[in-house]
Amino acid sequence: MDVRTPLNPVNNLEGFSSRYQEWLNEKRSLLEAKDFNAGFKGYPWVSNFGTPFTPFADNLVRTTLAVVSTAGLYLQGAQDPFDAENIEGDWSFRELPLEARAEELAIAHTHYDHRSVQADLNAVYPIEVLGEMVAEGRIGALAPRHYSISGYCTRADLVDTKTAPAIAQRLKADGVGAVLVIPV
Amino acid sequence: MIARIIEAAGIPTVTLGNHPKRSESVRYPRLALTRFPRGATVGTPGKASQQRQVLEDTLGLLGLDKAQIEPMVLPYRWEGEPG
Numbered sequence: 001m002d003v004r005t006p007l008n009p010v011n012n013l014e015g016f017s018s019r020y021q022e023w024l025n026e027k028r029s030l031l032e033a034k035d036f037n038a039g040f041k042g043y044p045w046v047s048n049f050g051t052p053f054t055p056f057a058d059n060l061v062r063t064t065l066a067v068v069s070t071a072g073l074y075l076q077g078a079q080d081p082f083d084a085e086n087i088e089g090d091w092s093f094r095e096l097p098l099e100a101r102a103e104e105l106a107i108a109h110t111h112y113d114h115r116s117v118q119a120d121l122n123a124v125y126p127i128e129v130l131g132e133m134v135a136e137g138r139i140g141a142l143a144p145r146h147y148s149i150s151g152y153c154t155r156a157d158l159v160d161t162k163t164a165p166a167i168a169q170r171l172k173a174d175g176v177g178a179v180l181v182i183p184v
Numbered sequence: 185m186i187a188r189i190i191e192a193a194g195i196p197t198v199t200l201g202n203h204p205k206r207s208e209s210v211r212y213p214r215l216a217l218t219r220f221p222r223g224a225t226v227g228t229p230g231k232a233s234q235q236r237q238v239l240e241d242t243l244g245l246l247g248l249d250k251a252q253i254e255p256m257v258l259p260y261r262w263e264g265e266p267g
Contacts (some may be wrong), residue, residue, distance in 0.1 A: 010192045011185050046185060047209040051251040052192040054213075060243060068186060071223075112223040116264065120229030129226075129235045139243075149186070156185060164189035171195055178246055180239075181187040181199040181212075182225055 011160050012048045019044035020157070024088070031087035036111070039087075046156050056178060063177035066143035068167060070151030070183045071117060071124040072109025075100060081108035082150040089153035091163050095170070096146045098127070111152045112184050124184055143174045151184045187212055200225055200242045207255060214245040215255040220262050228263040 023042050030039035072082050074094045082090040096105070102121040107114055116123040127146065133139045147167050153159055171179060187197040191213045198214040201207050202225045207215055218225055218238060227235035241258055 010188050045206075045209055048185075048188070048211040051211045051213050052188050053251040054191050054194050054196045055249065056196040056246040060246060065243075068190075113221065114223060116221070116224035116229045122232070122235050123224040123226055123229050126226045126235055126239060129232055129239060132232075133236070133239065138240075159185060160189065164186040165193070167186065168190045168193040168195065171190065172193070176195060178243075179187070179190050179195055179197045180243065181190075181197055183199065183201050183203070184223060184225065 009160075010052055011046055011156070013046060013157055013160060016044055016046065016157055020154070024154075028087065043154070058177055060139055060178070061137055062140045064141045064143050064175055065130065065139050066171055066174065066176045066179050067125065067127065067130070067146040068179055068181045069096075069125050069146070069148050070109075071112075071148065072107050072150040072152075072184075073105045073125060073148040074108055075104055076106040077104075081106065084108045084110045084150070084152070088155055090150045091153050091155045091158040092149070093163050093167055094148045096125075096148050098142050098144050098146065100127075102128075109150050109152055109184070124182060126182075130180075140177075143171070143176050145170060145174055185210060196246055198242055198245045200238070201255075204255065204257075211251075212255070213251045214248055215252060216242040216245060217255045217257045218260065219258070220260075221264075224262075224264070227260065231263055234260055234263065 027039045187199050191197045199212045202218050
């Protein structure tokens with residue numbers, strides 16, 4: 001079902017906290033042993049009803065675009081890495097400046113194969129290719145700040161109430177007109 | 185889920201993923217899916233023209249006048265090492 005009005009709540013987290021605690025208590029030892037296949041059986045995946053929708057009323061050639069990545073990227077030496085050892089993951093986010101170069105970014109996310117992104121950052125975080133599209137006039141501009149989270153985060157409730165609203169606030173402050181979300 | 189919060193806050197989003205099953209229960213407003221290995225959603229490393237095509241197709245979804253029912257599955261083939 002499409003809805004063109006804001007959903008309240010946006011994500012269906014009813015009962016999540018109790019189901020989450022039950023799952024964590026039961027699967028903690030499996031997660032600590034890094035048996036994620038078995039550990040994630042019974043995880044209370046969020047299943048949503050309805051879809052929020054904001055019409056894109058402008059033209060991409062006049063729009064400021066931002067990227068939100070879940071690849072676990074961070075500015076090495078300037079930002080703390082995500083906690084890749086915590087069995088509950090890490091719900092924090094990092095701001096990635098537009099001018100950050102590939103060699104300045106590191107990955108703190110142990111749940112995917114890094115070979116492609118180490119060979120070419122654009123494979124998960126295509127800022128360079130998007131920059132070429134800006135130079136050719138296909139996109140108005142890229143935002144001064146882009147966002148990185150760790151895709152391994154079991155606390156859907158904290159992502160919903162803390163992480164996402166904080167990112168949305170910054171996107172608005174930067175006049176972002178459209179967002180490209182790239183989960184890993 | 186972050187995409188939904190940003191969308192509800194009034195900024196249109198488009199998501200580029202490669203996990204159809206997980207995406208189904210999230211219900212993204214606009215979603216393109218590639219068939220590339222995890223860790224290379226946008227395209228084969230070093231293949232800028234492929235990555236560019238994926239991005240053009242994905243950003244094109246911004247023109248939709250309502251949320252998708254089904255995601256747009258992109259047809260491009262992985263050109264790298266077996267994933």
